[in-house]
Amino acid sequence: MTSFASWIVQMLAANGVDTVFGIPGVHTVELYRGLAGSSIRHVTARHEQGAGFMADGYARVSGRPGVCFVITGPGLTNIATAMGQAYGDSIPMLVISTVNQAGSMGSGAGHLHELPDQRQLMAQVSAFSHTILTPEEFPTVLARAFAIFASARPRPVHIEIPVDLLSVDASRLGPARALSVPDRPAASERALEAAADECARASRPLIIAGGGATAAADAILALAERLDAPVLMTTNARGILAQDHPLALPIWPGGDVGSSVMAAADLIIAIGTELGPTDFEDRLADQRRLTARLVRCDIDPEQTVRGRLPDLAVVADARDFAVRLAERIERRKAGDGALRTAKARAAVSNSLLLKQHACLDLLDLLRDSATHAVIVGDSTQPAYAGCVAFGASAPSQFFSSATGYGTLGYALPAAIGARLARQTDAPVFALIGDGGLQFSLPEMGTAVEAQADIVMVLWNNRGYGEIKSYMEGAAITPLGVDIHTPDFRLLAEGYGWTHMTADNPAAMAAAVTAALALRRPTVIEINEATYVAGSERIAAGDQSIACDGSHSASP
Template structure:
């Protein structure tokens, strides 16, 4: 006998049946029916301090696990508060599902609590799609549609809203979970043509983006590159895909202006899992001039391939897996025009450029990297420390550094790292955030304390919006509105019940960071630029 329940409760049971174990959110009178079934279904709920925090936590959880991050929010302001995380998840290809309540009607009745002119349409501006479920059947269909699309297409945030009265109505359980969807295997001729192009190239080159992070282990990617004598770049999101010590690897340095000259030398370039967007190269054109092969699951990214190229709507795993199989039996390493010594010289030059642009940060990055436990997952914010680190910090595995790259919001790192730490119990997770960005979501520190998460939060305090100040100076604008009065961040952390430390030397910083991973709660580690000069 099937058990009828209010739809709000059935939704939680459906999500549990589909593999959802954690929901982030804040209850309210409008969405309380969605909370009726959470505990009964066996789902853990994480209570955020603000819906923006809930959204970033869901984002961080999704990036850590590869599974959808789910958030419950209320009508009106609950949804508008989470729209910034929705926009971030949309631009960074993160599977986030936001389920909200909504008013039963907004045409004949005005002045209702949390009323908006068009809540559904507002959400649609920052996510893949936003739909209203007016029946239990519609809610179930939309949830399965979202979960299926997360698996079979480029994952992006999605929103489902359900009228309050519909959440309250008794409903049958959701239907059985649909069959998993398998992807089409590429035709052997396609891979053979790519192999032929790479074998005939004088300077073959691969560019890996975040969409290739889970394709193959780094050592197997390295074997593919070695077999073809190919050089490589990664985007910031793609760091760790290529072994950092691969002799022909240029690193995550696409934003260096002179990288365009390197890209122009390649006669065959294979671009996998990246838009090569403005936030990847920071110039109008990439510099690629030779034959280009683009592999992506998003057809939008394939439309710009020139006539001397080839666009393949395939996953990175499919293509790289077949390429790896094709070179398994090769005993000879291909000899191409790339030279390891010149690649090393180029990387050294670019590292020096980064150090000159933001003096004093590179040594701190090096010291911090060297003291982290193996497998640490990092969530960073819009701060000069992260901008520097993304170019000079080599990762030993993919998918372990997460940054709000596209939408570029402040305040991401702290709550996203909380979501990641919830997903990675027993595994090291760390946040890196600037003083101004910390203001945006500092209240979520209370969640980390409440959950007892051993989370180091590296707070880089340069006392201002320094990146903006420098941009204003370059534009010959008198820098104003770039300095805000900061609190005593250590005392603030302690007021929340967190640990705090303000190391004065790099060695002391390393000691405090190591201890933070073993603490019984989060530790705010306060750093200023002075630490790079301390003895």
């Protein structure tokens, strides 16, 4: 006999799933019976929200869906926040949960972990939520999920299975098999010809690339060079053009400079971006300043007409659109695009505050510490600075929860997932604040257990510093933002991590080098006040701290 739970695990393995994140409970133990003898690695989180964030980070780096097993009721309500972040950022995530058996669902009788209708709850943070009532349903529902991940806007999918169904005999379903999924949509000839005509008429084209275009980086690069067009990258798109490319604009589109760049263009080609408020604020709606023609390419038909209505809407895979459009346009003489890019980057740099410069220098240090280094940011001040003006070397090497849904506590578990997805020794950094870390602190245990040798860069301002600054700027008496700050050295040591401190940029460079040599989970704690002051001294020409910093980087 093959139980339905074991057959589910076999189906996941047959479709490329190699890692599952979760926490076992009495309602999911049958799934774990199947996992025990399978090829799938299980990673035990300390909280289902952490499991979801791990799946998110895993998906962004691997390009494959992150998969979670969670229990009925509290398991789902705990993971809902992580699903909300993945939903907002279009990240493929498969959440398989249990539900009370038929006859008990929504009874109101008070069964263990009972919710009135947990599928409806999950429907708010998923592409779809489905209750399996017979084992025969599962292949079709799983195929629907993988079709969305492969061929549509890849958002979370929730599948729930009644507890009593997991142990039934599924031998009649036959061997587990790989599923066939459709190809991503291709641009129509009509749309491509219309887009090529728009390009031919434009003299100052601009490409805006979003997170939905990360898999098309080389095609967008080729299109940009053919058009001599700057590429304005949203936060989730950083690295589509490397930071040192003359057409790369890794700046916040919602700022004054980003708005001016868009206002100066006569054609905007937006690829794989929802043109959303957290990236663009309301700048796109200002018709008085933004007069450019707008071509929008997205895999989601509805998204092409949300927000700013386009002059041309194209429903297509980003790579297909960029490759085939480039074939239809004449190569332009290079020069103007790079000039516009350089002016914009200089204007952003000149507008930054000292703390932002310090944060960006820190991000540059992490990026340049090793080839293919990945930086996973939380909603924390260095990550906010990164959204404003940080350039990554390649796609999916800088991402954060600071835009879109905007959760706290994301970076640590997401970095664990990212590290487990990597097939190389390239480092993964978790950039997180002291307030945000306390949302997911127990996942430090998961990192040790899973042998995820991430380096956590802990930006310590002893509270919710960003919110405190906002309150002060709005003339609101700061309340609830100066929180108790624990001794992170003791906590790190208790979890089996190495702890270091770095109170200036030179010490930080030495600490990063030392941490990478250790190849074990390491915290580098930064005191914000002293670190920014150290950056100020360097900016003022004080060389007294520009040493190797080795004594300040103390394990």
